[in-house]
Amino acid sequence: MTTAQVTCPLCEATCGLDVTFDDAQRVVGVRGDAEDVFSRGYICPKGASLGALHHDPDRLRAPLVKRDGEFTEVGWDEAFAEIDAKLPGIIGEHGKDSVAVYAGNPSAHNLASTLYGRVLFKALGTRNFYTAGSVDQLPKHYSSGYLFGDPLAIPVPDLDRTGYLLMLGANPLVSNGSLMTAADVRGRLRGIRARGGKLVVVDPKRSRTAAQADEHHAIRPGTDALLLFAMIGVLFAENRVSLGELAGQVNGLTELRELAKPFTPEAVAPHTGLDADVIRRLALELADAERAAVYGRIGTTTQAFGTLASWLVDVLNVLTGNLDREGGAMFPRPAAVAAVRSKPFRSGRWRTRVRGLPEVLGEVPVATMADEISTPGEGKVRALITIGGNPCLSAPNSARLAEALRELDFMVSVDVYLNETSRHADVILPGPTPLERPHYDLALYQFAVRNVANWTPAAVATEVPQEWQTLLRLTGVVTGQGPDADLAALDEFVAAGLAGQLGLTPAPDRTGPERLLDLMLRAGPYELALADLEAAPHGIDLGPLRPRVPEVLRTASGRIELAPEAIVADLPRLAAELGNAPDGGLVLIGRRQLSSNNSWMHNLEPLVRGKNQCTVQVHPADAGRLGLTDGGRAVVNSHAGKVEVPVEVTDEIRPGVVSIPHGWGHDLPGTRTAVAAAHAGVNSNLVTDDGPLDALSGTAVLNGIPVDVTPA
Secondary structure, three states: OEEEEEEOOOOOOOOEEEEEEOOOOOEEEEEEOOOOOOOOOOOOHHHHOHHHHHOOOOOOOOOEEEEOOEEEEOOHHHHHHHHHHHHHHHHHHHOHHHEEEEEOHHHHHOHHHHHHHHHHHHHHOOOOEEEHHHHOOHHHHHHHHHHHOOOOOOOEEOOOOOOEEEEEOOOHHHHOOOOOEOOOHHHHHHHHHHOOOEEEEEOOEOOHHHHOOOEEEOOOOOOHHHHHHHHHHHHHHOOOOOOHHHOOOEEOHHHHHHHHOOOOHHHHHHHHOOOHHHHHHHHHHHHHOOOEEEEEOHHHHOOOOHHHHHHHHHHHHHHOOOEOOOOOEEOOOOOOOOOOOOOOOOOOOOEOOOOOOEOEOOEOOHHHHHHHHHOOOOOOOOEEEEEOOOHHHHOOOHHHHHHHHOOOOEEEEEOOOOOOOHHHOOEEEOOOOHHHOOEOOOOHHHHEOOOEEOOEOOOOOOOOOOHHHHHHHHHHHHOOOOOOOOHHHHHHHHHHHHHHHHOOOOOOOOOHHHHHHHHHHHOOOOOOOHHHHHOOOOOEEOOOOOOOOOOOOOOOOOOEEOOOHHHHOOHHHHHHHHHOOOOOOOEEEOOOOOOOOOOOOOOOHHHHOOOOOOOEEEOHHHHHHHOOOOOOEEEEEOOOOEEEEEEEEOOOEOOOEEEOOOOOOOOOOOOOOHHHHHOOOOOHHHOOOOOOEOOOOOOEOOOOEEOEEEEO
């Protein structure tokens, strides 16, 4: 028996695990690492399933090539020969924008994909770059980019020291945190109460987190920006704005005061469903709290006013003096630094061909990918590379996207499963399991509620090439070096480029992600090296969050811009909502599940067994009015499509709102995920529309969707 210390790569919590192997290298146990400096032994069902994921018989271990409509297992050289025979010709004839890229959620949990994916994307040079961010978190990057000058400068609640937490559209007891890397969120939230503090949750559903809160307010979906602006108006009206240490670091205060005037508690109350006196009290409680933070997550970003809501969350933190202070919303200081952002953020550097949607953070909305594939003309997308993503389940109006993929001339998927998206590919290139590759959470430590660093070497050997090698080989193909390009030379080139940016010399005895990470650690604020992390298998605790303003700011003024022109331009659209009376119709929201991580963990029996969780939740009053019965079936219709789904009648959901979890719908032909198919559920994105978007970021509207629900 041997035991390896592993940082769990399956969600944002980055928990430390003890993984035990027998002499045949089979996983026989997964436990929380009690000595991990961050998680202290905490483990959730996702982490406990790491062994099942490692041994999943449906995982691909060799490339697949589609011939005469059927997939055939081939060797790596044959797979790359197929790619080299097709992809360069498409680029040569139709240009770089004829190839699109989609990078999915698992890419952010994979060091190799994070570091070497960008090498491939830069070599491709396409403007048709899509990620899961435009169905998730892009509004937060957009608002942070204009508030602070850096789209990655995202404040997180200082959970371990705050005394008052206002949480909107988030359910971290299930998600384990999101844009808030926090192992054992339950314990940390309990700590607020133990300190005599208060947790207030604003959510259309009484989620697991809301059920543990001191107060839960069931807001009408999509109206968070109205609520937040009304709270800001209260602070100004009651002379309760207090910038604290940020005085002298802020622009736009006078303009913001004027902008807030129409959004009084009385004006927004009919739209939010919250009483004006409740709104006023929440604002004053926030101002009175000694240490407080406001935190909004996916319920606030995947809606029609996602960027405005994201902006107003941090504006509230600023106006109450809680930004960049202990116990407030603070900027983490990660140990690894890829590069220093010197220029202020801007968006819209290019626009999409068909709908004219603006670029944000180098990507364009996935909601328009089907348009770019299906619309004839110069610039039409003819080839697609997907990396660890499943947009045929996760993108809005996903049935339309699936039909569009059939029109492609060529498609490559870097994926460990033959799933609902990769079934459309001509070539599928698998990667190693999480236990077969080294790991460092380069992306997620940027959002950690405590500064930590933890390195995980590969626990077991594998004959499957590491993803960085596969991505470099693809880079060789698209740059004309062919399928047998010198990977060592390409890797040296990548390392030399990063070293030049950071003013360092690469370690001569390292290659691949280890060499790049070592450079980024040495350039970081703690002057660590990878050897330091290798000597600390339970991680290194770098201390609590510390104030970082003005150091973290990258705006042209060097100050926090409370009223940036790019964001303020969208306010007339929000103000127009005040004149639109709520129509009283049903609206759909999504929901998270503790043992699920989007679509890519549904093939693990330990996570999907038990009762069917893929239901439409309906309030008893709505169920009685509509003739729905608990355990019966209903048809949910929208402008985009319809699904039939089991009914769950519960008072956890607000009247007028129904909820279906996302990431299901594993009943499509041509996949090889037996467990997922046996627990197929329904794809909620068959009823989400790819038309309505958050106007600024292009993020899909996945919450607050008008629907009709009838008995099946």
